[in-house]
Amino acid sequence: MKKVYPIGEFAKKTGQTIRTLHYYDEIGILKPSHVSSSGRRFYSEDEIITLQKIVALKFLGFSLEEIKRFMQEEKWDLKESLAFQKRLLLQKREHIDRIIKAVTHAQHLAEEQEKMDPNIFSLLINSIQMENQQKEWLKQFMPDETVEKLFDISEEKQLEYAKKLLGIFEKLKECYGKDPGDSAVQSLMGELFSIAKDMEKEVFGEYLSLFHLKEDEFAEEPMLFPSPFSKEEEEWVAKAVEIFLEKEGVDLSEKES
Template sequence: MNETLYTIGKFAKKTGVTVRTLRYYDQQEMIKPSFVSESGRRYYKDEDLVVLQQILSLKFLDFSLQQIRELLAAADGDLTSSLKMQKELMIQKQNHLNRVILSLDHAIGIFETEKRPNLQILSFVIDSIQNEEGHMDWVKQNFPERYAKRVESITGDEWMELHKKTALLFQEMKEALKTWKPESPQVQRLVGECLDMLAGILGEQDILTDMISLDLDWEGIGEKAEQDLFSVSPFTRQEEKLIEKAFEHYYIGRGIQSHD
């Protein structure tokens, strides 16, 4: 019994792909016609449909054309391994997309406020979201367990509100430093608000006294935080120097000469 031959046009119509796509797959040596006439006309058989279905399935699974070529020639064991690897890659992509969506939600929430922060602060917030797991590990390594547990207990909605408050507070600090000195009441008020917000995150009412009483290498922790945590800063170097002076003045004003 003779096998049915399909012209490229009929095969395209039968499979739901375009003639252009079939020609491209032919060029990429992924699926070639079963027969080519002397005039150059391409003909396909029903068995070619199986190969095309495999290509389309792998393409749906987000394999690259190079990977598909390799898989078409692979043994079942290799295919199983490749599918597992692709699944892991898809999970990674899914996690990345979830973080992108979360970052967009937070960004929208921040920019819907009356006082909109600048791009530098927004970049800081997004970087914090993207590196949340690494930041959490860092807290566990450098601070007492009770602080890590408190931070871990914060819900997604609470973090969104904290990011909004942080962005607005940092924006207000940037604007204040343009006009006022670090020791001014206006800037000192903002330093107090920063510590109050930190107290809320860590669950400590008197955060300044509690943190200073801890037997920790604060200078070393500060240097590690700058190196390991914050690849994006919400402040310029000049602003950071002014903020450091503002905090020093705040400590001195409360009888704390050093926080080493």
């Protein structure tokens, strides 16, 4: 005669909660071997083996609905299911890696400033979240290998550029309302384009950098390339950029054509 265990003892023996066992019974993936007239559930060694299968499939990331289907089959054809599950897990790992990267960047920036403008914070997080989509969009304008190189710079360099750029964005917001040709504003423009040149030299080599793409091309993809500025601030920054480029001797009519 098989030994049976009351649900409480079975739960303790298998490391499951009574609530979980009730739910498994309810959805039909693990039924007790016997239910008394008073409604008490009892489990045998056979249910331990069944539970081991459920735990193994859960560990691999299968849903309870998928597990229920497997439990109804005498033989398991796992080849296709495992391949699909692996793809899902790799996607989840990539997602978690991006979250860790975003948190790490935010932590580094928070160490230097206690409070951060919400628009700038969103820009930082979105730029990491939308990285794959940004790659595909940029490949319309640049060779694939150039785009991949852009996103392949070291974590240390990414943080360095992020700190500098976001710091300039913060200062520009503080300067908003001043004359775009003000020396402080133009000094920030100089810092901004200096960083752009450094990035261009390190990442793009002889190829044109992102700063040579037209502004309206970015504006058409607001979710991919969110702006840290309001509409009014963007217009003000655009004027400051125009003044800076004129001082640098850039032919704006040629740039726009």
